Amino acid sequence: MKAVILKDIGEYQVVEKPIPDIRNDDDILAKIECSSICGSDVHILADPPGIQAEKGVTIGHEMVCRVVKTGKAVTAFSPGDRFVHDPNLSCGTCSYCQMGMPNMCRNMTTQGVDLDGAFSEYIVVPERAAVKISQEMPAERAIFAEPLNCVLSAVDKVRLLPGESVLILGGGPIGQYFARLFRLNGAGRVLMSEMSEYRSRFAVKSGADAVVNPGKEQLVERVKEETGGMGADVVVDAVGTLADDAIACARCGGRILLFGNNQAARQNINQSQITLKELTVFGSYIGRYAMPDTVKLLESGLLDLDDLITHRIVLDDFKKGIEAMQRGEAMEVVIYPEL
Ligand SMILES: [Zn+2]
Ligand SMILES: [Zn+2]
Numbered sequence: 001m002k003a004v005i006l007k008d009i010g011e012y013q014v015v016e017k018p019i020p021d022i023r024n025d026d027d028i029l030a031k032i033e034c035s036s037i038c039g040s041d042v043h044i045l046a047d048p049p050g051i052q053a054e055k056g057v058t059i060g061h062e063m064v065c066r067v068v069k070t071g072k073a074v075t076a077f078s079p080g081d082r083f084v085h086d087p088n089l090s091c092g093t094c095s096y097c098q099m100g101m102p103n104m105c106r107n108m109t110t111q112g113v114d115l116d117g118a119f120s121e122y123i124v125v126p127e128r129a130a131v132k133i134s135q136e137m138p139a140e141r142a143i144f145a146e147p148l149n150c151v152l153s154a155v156d157k158v159r160l161l162p163g164e165s166v167l168i169l170g171g172g173p174i175g176q177y178f179a180r181l182f183r184l185n186g187a188g189r190v191l192m193s194e195m196s197e198y199r200s201r202f203a204v205k206s207g208a209d210a211v212v213n214p215g216k217e218q219l220v221e222r223v224k225e226e227t228g229g230m231g232a233d234v235v236v237d238a239v240g241t242l243a244d245d246a247i248a249c250a251r252c253g254g255r256i257l258l259f260g261n262n263q264a265a266r267q268n269i270n271q272s273q274i275t276l277k278e279l280t281v282f283g284s285y286i287g288r289y290a291m292p293d294t295v296k297l298l299e300s301g302l303l304d305l306d307d308l309i310t311h312r313i314v315l316d317d318f319k320k321g322i323e324a325m326q327r328g329e330a331m332e333v334v335i336y337p338e339l
Contacts, residue, residue, distance in 0.1 A: 004119035010047030025073035030065035035118035060118030061087035084145035154284035162186030170238035171199035179206035
């Protein structure tokens with residue numbers, strides 16, 4: 001089968017690999033219907049890499065799968081069933097797993113980082129990570145499950161009330177998912193801060209009432225203008241370097257959600273403003289048991305994501321997709337093993 005592997009630092013290659021087989025009794029061998037390129041894949045292929053992946057591993061972690069074969073101990077899936085899954089595989093036995101925080105698992109392995117992933121034709125997945133989807137769900141909707149699993153876990157933390165205002169810093173795919181979810185949650189005003197014109201166009205489609213370009217306008221002033229002089233009730237940093245802007249733009253007593261993750265960045269933040277404004281700051285890392293809710297949401301059809309798919313390519317054309325992502329001129333790049 002074809003697979004896109006991490007060849008060396010900053011380098012990938014489309015290669016032929018043997019089709020994998022079930023190793024454990026709870027494994028599922030699945031055919032990949034389609035996959036998509038995540039911002040993390042761009043970090044993996046950067047030089048120096050923002051995320052360190054194993055050399056030779058098949059990259060990619062967002063995928064829609066169809067069961068081909070099941071191990072002896074698999075009970076909930078049969079050949080032909082379709083599923084999405086959380087590629088961050090927790091051990092189930094460490095203290096954090098036992099405390100209900102599998103996203104903090106001490107023995108976590110991730111498909112597309114340490115284990116073979118999605119940019120391929122077949123994959124082996126443990127049953128516990130998989131969540132069934134209907135035969136009817138379009139693959140191009142289900143493909144959003146993995147990032148939405150993470151975003152839904154984060155949205156769950158801030159408990160938005162109907163009518164509250166939200167500011168999202170960063171209009172990449174993640175920022176767009178936040179905007180659409182908060183809209184569905186009944187946000188009063190949704191504001192987005194984004195410098196790129198390409199991404200700003202999607203912000204409008206995502207239901208943003210105003211898009212601020214912080215390269216040209218005073219962000220804090222604009223946010224105050226848009227929120228009756230108060231600042232936003234909820235501010236999300238979807239980039240990973242904007243905590244200080246988030247602090248400045250939140251109203252007194254507001255909530256800040258730090259979602260974007262840049263492990264190399266070190267910010268100067270105005271800590272006294274957190275105290276003086278009595279802000280609540282949430283960190284949110286990947287998904288925590290939110291995949292069943294994510295599937296429920298996707299199956300409901302309430303969330304319209306179709307227009308975020310900007311590219312459809314085959315594995316052989318991976319270069320086209322990753323380069324568009326690297327230029328910031330793509331939202332969702334869907335990859336089919338073949339067309
Ligand atoms: Zn992802
Ligand atoms: Zn664990």
